[in-house]
Amino acid sequence: AQSVTQLGSHVSVSEGALVLLRCNYSSSVPPYLFWYVQYPNQGLQLLLKYTSAATLVKGINGFEAEFKKSETSFHLTKPSAHMSDAAEYFCAVSGGSNYKLTFGKGTLLTVNP
Amino acid sequence: EAGVAQSPRYKIIEKRQSVAFWCNPISGHATLYWYQQILGQGPKLLIQFQNNGVVDDSQLPKDRFSAERLKGVDSTLKIQPAKLEDSAVYLCASSSNNEQFFGPGTRLTVL
Numbered sequence: 001a002q003s004v005t006q007l008g009s010h011v012s013v014s015e016g017a018l019v020l021l022r023c024n025y026s027s028s029v030p031p032y033l034f035w036y037v038q039y040p041n042q043g044l045q046l047l048l049k050y051t052s053a054a055t056l057v058k059g060i061n062g063f064e065a066e067f068k069k070s071e072t073s074f075h076l077t078k079p080s081a082h083m084s085d086a087a088e089y090f091c092a093v094s095g096g097s098n099y100k101l102t103f104g105k106g107t108l109l110t111v112n113p
Numbered sequence: 114e115a116g117v118a119q120s121p122r123y124k125i126i127e128k129r130q131s132v133a134f135w136c137n138p139i140s141g142h143a144t145l146y147w148y149q150q151i152l153g154q155g156p157k158l159l160i161q162f163q164n165n166g167v168v169d170d171s172q173l174p175k176d177r178f179s180a181e182r183l184k185g186v187d188s189t190l191k192i193q194p195a196k197l198e199d200s201a202v203y204l205c206a207s208s209s210n211n212e213q214f215f216g217p218g219t220r221l222t223v224l
Contacts, residue, residue: 043215103155
């Protein structure tokens with residue numbers, strides 16, 4: 001069984017500030033972990049993924065995430081927020097042979113000028 | 114490379130009516146998924162196909178939902194009859210290795 005908890009349904013930052021979106025997971029097998037971004041009226045776009053290689057994963061648009069097994073966490077960060085980062089972000093976990101994704105409830109990121 | 118295509122993008126129906134959604138995955142992707150995303154929640158897997166066979170349909174409400182992928186390429190998802198709580202965005206995804214690629218979704222409103 002697997003599950004994802006995203007702490008904070010809404011995060012608001014100022015333009016240029018650090019972005020930190022939190023994700024904790026539970027998985028009975030070694031997990032693959034993903035962050036997706038969803039803009040209004042669009043599908044999900046993959047930001048980055050962890051698949052048991054390097055624990056610090058770099059993604060698109062300046063985002064990165066660090067896999068911490070001891071903390072069962074995969075938090076998403078970006079050093080400096082841009083207005084275009086405003087969107088909903090989903091953390092997801094998969095494990096097992098069918099790569100079934102289990103998503104968190106999402107975090108809405110607002111960027112203030 | 115063309116992405117995952119879905120149609121229609123929007124659909125409004127009355128409760129107890131039927132509706133169908135269509136998905137065309139990325140060429141060559143053997144695995145296809147249908148997700149339901151209710152407002153304010155993350156996507157929930159409804160059904161997963163490997164070619165034209167069902168891998169996982171444990172969360173599909175089979176009394177009203179059905180899906181098929183007859184030739185292992187395009188897929189349709191049907192709801193009959195629809196209920197108010199079926200209002201959601203229905204996302205289709207296809208995968209290569211361990212990465213899923215999502216279509217734009219169909220937003221269904223049931224009145």
